[in-house]
Amino acid sequence: MIVKDSNVYDSIGIEAGLAVFELCNYVHNEEWINQFSVTDFYGIIWSGSKKISHFINHQEISVPKNHFLFIAPGVSHKFSTETNADAYFIVFKQEFYSKSIEDNLRLENSLLFSCDLVNVVQNNICSAPLFESSYLKYFFSDFKNDLDIKLAHNLLERIVLNGQIEILDINNQFIQDDFDVELASKFKKLLQQNVNDHKQVTFYIDRLFVTKRRLDKATQIVFKKSAKEMIVDELMKNAKILLANSKMSIKDIALDLNFLQETNFTAFFKKNSGISPTKFRQNTPN
Numbered sequence: 001m002i003v004k005d006s007n008v009y010d011s012i013g014i015e016a017g018l019a020v021f022e023l024c025n026y027v028h029n030e031e032w033i034n035q036f037s038v039t040d041f042y043g044i045i046w047s048g049s050k051k052i053s054h055f056i057n058h059q060e061i062s063v064p065k066n067h068f069l070f071i072a073p074g075v076s077h078k079f080s081t082e083t084n085a086d087a088y089f090i091v092f093k094q095e096f097y098s099k100s101i102e103d104n105l106r107l108e109n110s111l112l113f114s115c116d117l118v119n120v121v122q123n124n125i126c127s128a129p130l131f132e133s134s135y136l137k138y139f140f141s142d143f144k145n146d147l148d149i150k151l152a153h154n155l156l157e158r159i160v161l162n163g164q165i166e167i168l169d170i171n172n173q174f175i176q177d178d179f180d181v182e183l184a185s186k187f188k189k190l191l192q193q194n195v196n197d198h199k200q201v202t203f204y205i206d207r208l209f210v211t212k213r214r215l216d217k218a219t220q221i222v223f224k225k226s227a228k229e230m231i232v233d234e235l236m237k238n239a240k241i242l243l244a245n246s247k248m249s250i251k252d253i254a255l256d257l258n259f260l261q262e263t264n265f266t267a268f269f270k271k272n273s274g275i276s277p278t279k280f281r282q283n284t285p286n
Helices: 006-016 030-035 101-108 128-138 146-166 172-194 201-208 212-223 227-245 250-256 262-273 277-283
Strands: 018-022 041-046 052-056 059-063 067-071 077-079 088-093 119-122
Touching (some): 052 067, 059 067, 088 146, 128 146, 172 201, 172 212, 212 227, 227 250, 227 262, 227 277, 250 277
Antiparallel strands (some): 041 067, 041 088, 067 119
């Protein structure tokens, strides 16, 4: 259980423009329901690990497990009294989401939050258990600093983009192309900053809020390589720079690149270059 006290969100989350509630704790609270049926709030229901039902304009809507239901401001909706323990309701104001003109246009012009359409889309960000245990925590913050707000905004943006791509929004091709470039560029920057310490793809997808498959798609489109191939290339580049331009021993270079053993580094280098680090250094002009 993540949300325990609605007063916390009355005073903190709502003022920041974003709040998330565990539905099973609130579906019988009429005051709470009325508060988030006003025109100021956009709504997203995440079904969690099981199918749930929700009512939009008096019509019962089935939301399969690990799916999002998007609700536009002012739309009449009602919560089912039989709700999963891990289903959540995300509410946000336009000013929280729209950090730029592009954000504002994407939100206002999207078919995702429509008064006329019901949009239920699969969560392609990650599995239901991982989404609840690792990603939702970024919404549960006191928002006392810019980093907290940025992390929550990034995840909200990822959910919205996931939805827009899934429903083939009118601007989907442009959104997806732009997102591929943005995602691949962010990954490359993270890679350059962290590759010596973090050599696994999981480190990067956790920080970019995407699946490995989605990251690989972006890097293949932009760089013609998988994420793993880019990690190897970046490590090899760093290794070659140190071998060619420093007087560090092979052992020290291995330690600098966070290989536990010199033999592990030598095997890695030879596998990806065809020669040993020592041979590479000997063949490199000083």
